[in-house]
Amino acid sequence: MTTEFEKYVTDRHAAVKEWKEKTQGKVFGYFCCVVPDVILFAAGVLPVRIYGSTDKFQKVDGHLVPYGCRYVGSCLDLGARGVYDYLDGVVVPNTCDLIARMEYWWRELVPREKSTLAGMELCPYVVYINYPMKTTGPKVLDFYTRELQYFKQQVERGLRIEITDEQLNQAIAVYNEHFDLMNQLEELRKRDPLPISGKEAWEIEYASTLMPMDKHNELLKKRLTEVAKRNNTTPGMRLYLAGSAFDQVNARLYEIIEECGGQVVAEDISCASSYFESNIELDSDPVRAIAKYSLAVDCPRSTETCLVGCSHIHPQNRWQKTKQRIEGYRVRGAIYQIMNYCECRAIEYPHLRDNIQREFNIPVLHMEGDYTLEGLEQMRGSIEAFIEMIGG
């Protein structure tokens, strides 16, 4: 039987359209985990993360050069083909070099009737968020709070609504519950023997980026009770998985790893709740609280302010988060699948690899991904050999 979560994995477009049909609500697409989807949720909008597919590119080849991440290219191609025609708005943050440029391409290539007055678009369909590169340090939070206020105003103006503090606080409560539940799931993944497979945990996380969060919470509560009671455990060499953009295409890797005798128990895969470590703190200014939470999202492209005169003279954020994600999961090896042309991850990799090896004394496997099923299949041999090597 297809579970509600699986429905979103197998046909997310149909599932979202069904929601839209039923509720007559608005749907906004967004890129990346840093986008404050909670503001959209507070506005009664369903925020859905934009993902790609394995389809051959049909519309973007003459626009996008081949030297960019294929995952983003694929998202745009789906957009240009009208597959995302159910979106009422798109949010583009300034995360990696290619994502930021979606502000242009989504506007230019995705078919849509524009309504203008005096040459100005009435409700901008694509909204850009200038997410700071530095996520800590003086005035960063002030800047980003103002940026999010501006974002909120754009949504309000576009939808002709007002998003009140009360609505924001209610939405924050729903999201905080989600973070708590996801943390409970993580605790279960620390267990040995393991009650839940990596793929199943990923599916839950993935679905949370596509369905209303309150609904997700309800389903997740039930699933957690059921998982906690499971007697049948999930075998496999316990592994940490890191890499670029794990949507339903790249997630095939979870299965391949399982088929090779491994099991992913922890990860850093640029999917939503890899980043649920912190809750949104209640504050008299909810937008500021959301900004603070969003800055804590551990995006590989971000950096931080360093202090002179203490040991913190260069950024530690990525390593500290990596360490937290591995600790306690009894991991025996780490796999990095970095998408071709994903430079942020490619540059940090040697440093993280060395640290993982030193701190946890486990081997690290590096593979370059091309966002195709064939490419993932070709990794099978290396993964098998890697797991065999760990098993001795």
Next chain:
Amino acid sequence: MTTQAETRIKTAGSKKSLQTARETWLFIKDDYINGHTGKAQGKPIAWSCAAMDKELFHCMGILPFFPEQYAALCATQRRGGSRDESVEKEAVRFARVAEQEDYASYICGYQRVSTGWVIHGLRTGEWQDAPIGGMPLPDMIVTTSCVCDVRVKWFEDMAQRLNVPYFCLDRPERIFEGITQASAREHEVDYYVSQVEDFLRFAEEVTGAKYDPARLNECLDWSYKTNDARQEILELRKAVPSPMGCADGFGTMYPGMYQLGTKRCYDFYVKLRDEVRERVKQGIGQIEDEWFRLLWYGLPTWYNMSIFNYFEKYGGVFVYEPAYNPWPWPPRRREDPVRELANRWLMLGTGVGNMVNSMLHDCQQYKILGVVLSYLITCRPIVFPSLEINHTLEKSLGIPTVTLEGDLVDERLFSEAQVYNRLDAFAEQLLQRAKKR
């Protein structure tokens, strides 16, 4: 991705038309000598990036060095200064070191070369086994967040390897359609101001030097005058025949890009401007018979600058390159020089639409007949808009383009024969058009 691992490019330097352009090398050499001497005397050294506000270093007596520029220099030299073409370029040697450490070959060549040199230095202690004796080692590493993600991560990574303090000057990435936009949003300006102030505090703590706004104003005065001189040069370069081409443009960018805010830099461009002005007055062009004019979009192939003279045999000249050139700044604001810097930088946008529009504008201004798009496999901000530029120029102005694949400093990604075949075909096409006019 495929690399032509063993390709050796028969590189030649470009033929420079201008006398002043030949002085750039002396300028660079002096900086390296001063840097090494300064280091020995205990002067603070920073490694920084091309998009940093250089005046902030100069006003505090910090000597800045630039891994991007150093990587470009490594692309022009072989080990031990050898001229033997069977000896690989230093850029290739260091890029290999980085790749052996698992840095992917699609990462910007500037990153691979400089990081490779750092790894080599840390392993062997032989920092000077590198062109021009290497850069003096830094007391701090400072980058900006703008233009590309690479610099943030790359500088952070170098700081970790070298265990030196790191600072990222976070400049809000503005996206808009026009070429420049005079007014940034208030919170963007405030944020950038706070970033500069934070940097000044950081630099004071690391180096012990004191920030003095009067001194910054002096440096900004020099910058401002330099900017004026450089704009005048850009105006003069619109003349027919073209008095100064891309070989000279790229060949003279060093002082303006890396030593802005100093009198030396200003003097250099005044001299250059006078020389260009004189050529225009006398009607002297880059070549005698100018048939068609080209624009080079993107960054240069530093290992093969002779490409900028390639079309001369067909009567074609490269007249303009948008990269590294200044834009008209807002007026000076001596009462608040830091805010002036913020306003100056935040006029710039980095969206695709912005790049496409400026190309349309430049092609008309410089009377361009064809555009070479340097299709940098490894520099995403530059390569991303290329196809968009290609369609728009063709559609709006009927200007054809040709793409050249490669990296800026790693010649292994450059296929000489293929490139020249393509350029020959392009030249024939342009020549026919030019003759029909």
